[in-house]
Amino acid sequence: MRLFVFSLLLAAQLAGQTASELFEQKLMTRLRALDNQLDGVLGVAVIDLTTGQSFSFHGDTIFPQASSIKIPIMAEMYRAERAGEFRFSDPVTLEPKAYVGGSGELQKGLLKGPVKTTIGKLVTAMIEESDNTATNWCIAKLGMARVNRLLDELNLVNTRLRRIMLDTAAASRNEENVSTPKEMARLVEMIYRQQLVDPSASMDMRNMMGLVKADFRKSVPLGVDVASKPGEVTGVRCETGIIFLPGRPFVLSVMSSFVVGEDNPVPAVARLVFNHFERLANGNRFGNLGTR
Numbered sequence: 537m538r539l540f541v542f543s544l545l546l547a548a549q550l551a552g553q554t555a556s557e558l559f560e561q562k563l564m565t566r567l568r569a570l571d572n573q574l575d576g577v578l579g580v581a582v583i584d585l586t587t588g589q590s591f592s593f594h595g596d597t598i599f600p601q602a603s604s605i606k607i608p609i610m611a612e613m614y615r616a617e618r619a620g621e622f623r624f625s626d627p628v629t630l631e632p633k634a635y636v637g638g639s640g641e642l643q644k645g646l647l648k649g650p651v652k653t654t655i656g657k658l659v660t661a662m663i664e665e666s667d668n669t670a671t672n673w674c675i676a677k678l679g680m681a682r683v684n685r686l687l688d689e690l691n692l693v694n695t696r697l698r699r700i701m702l703d704t705a706a707a708s709r710n711e712e713n714v715s716t717p718k719e720m721a722r723l724v725e726m727i728y729r730q731q732l733v734d735p736s737a738s739m740d741m742r743n744m745m746g747l748v749k750a751d752f753r754k755s756v757p758l759g760v761d762v763a764s765k766p767g768e769v770t771g772v773r774c775e776t777g778i779i780f781l782p783g784r785p786f787v788l789s790v791m792s793s794f795v796v797g798e799d800n801p802v803p804a805v806a807r808l809v810f811n812h813f814e815r816l817a818n819g820n821r822f823g824n825l826g827t828r
Contacts, residue, residue: 555822560591563812567593570804576771576795580805581717583725583787584813585778595718598694599791602767603666604774605697605713607723609674610744612683613659614737622677624656630669636702640667663765664747668701675700690726692719707769720776721789727763728778728787745777752777752788755806766802773800779810784817 553561571578571593579594617624630653635646640661645651646669655677661667662674675683675697683697695715699706723732727745730738745763752775753762764777776789790805 556816559812559815563808564591564593566808567805570801570808574792574795574801575799576792576801578801578805579717579789579791580809581721581787581789582809583721584816585725585728585785585787586783590718590721592718592721595721596694596716597791598714598716599774599793600767600769600772601695601713601715601720601774601791602769602772603671603701604720604765604767604776605695605715606662606666606671607720607741607745607765607776608683608687608692608695609671609678609697610659610663610741611723611732611737612678612686613655613674614733614741615686616678617655618733618737622655624654624659626655628653628655628658628673630673634669634673636668636672636700638666638668638702640665640669642667642669660744660747663744666748666766672700690723692723695719695723715791717776717789717791720791721787724776724778724789725787728785742778748777750777751775751800751802752779752806755803756781756810760810771795773802775802775806779806779813781810781813781817784813786813 567580579597579599581590581592581595583590616622630642630646630651632646632649635643637643642651642661658670658673661670680697687695697713698711699713726732727738727741732738732741742763745765746761748764750764750766752764756762756779761780762777764775766775772793773795774791778785778787788806788809790802792801
């Protein structure tokens with residue numbers, strides 16, 4: 537009897553679902569299957585920038601951010617600049633002792649001696665080249681507490697800057713730079729909607745993230761613009777950004793940790809979500825794909 541009642545309730549529930557909802561459930565099933573295959577853990581958050589609707593898979597789980605934490609650092613640098621505390625054209629001289637390992641052209645220059653640059657170029661290097669020397673300079677300029685105050689004001693309470701780049705001692709003490717898929721997706725949505733700092737700053741940040749060549753860009757067809765920031769340390773692969781699919785742009789945040797070896801779920805997730813939105817872009821809400 538109980539099984540019969542349960543079957544009736546399930547049938548009634550399914551009968552009330554739209555084709556779009558069922559299609560979204562199919563995507564969630566595929567994400568679960570990918571998670572089950574991954575030797576690690578996975579979190580995903582998606583925001584449909586056309587409808588404002590969102591969905592997630594382990595979206596409230598806190599993950600390490602690696603270089604993706606540079607997005608809120610960038611935002612606070614823009615807020616300080618807009619407040620008149622400095623100008624992006626202001627000159628900066630970096631001494632060799634400022635050297636931090638990782639990618640970026642600054643590292644090469646600092647091996648030879650002091651490097652003359654500007655604040656604006658340091659912010660760009662932090663995002664485009666994921667330069668850790670530039671990032672640590674920005675953190676020192678602002679102070680970690682100030683970046684976290686911005687995050688509090690934005691109600692992104694699980695997103696925290698706790699250490700400078702490549703501070704392995706701090707990381708071993710669990711002083712990790714962290715966020716959740718939902719919070720990073722919301723942060724990037726603010727950039728898309730020109731609500732982070734001010735409209736001009738949001739456009740600058742969006743364009744700067746558009747310079748990054750990472751997994752999202754590799755996972756979508758040529759000609760589809762992407763603005764994102766990836767992050768990677770041992771066991772961690774993540775990326776958050778905007779995929780400008782014509783007719784159906786969306787925000788995607790993918791996070792993973794405890795990942796073994798070279799395994800990286802970000803490209804597979806990006807392809808799954810892109811294919812989902814491409815289908816939505818080519819049809820009406822009932823799934824007629826010959827309407828666009």
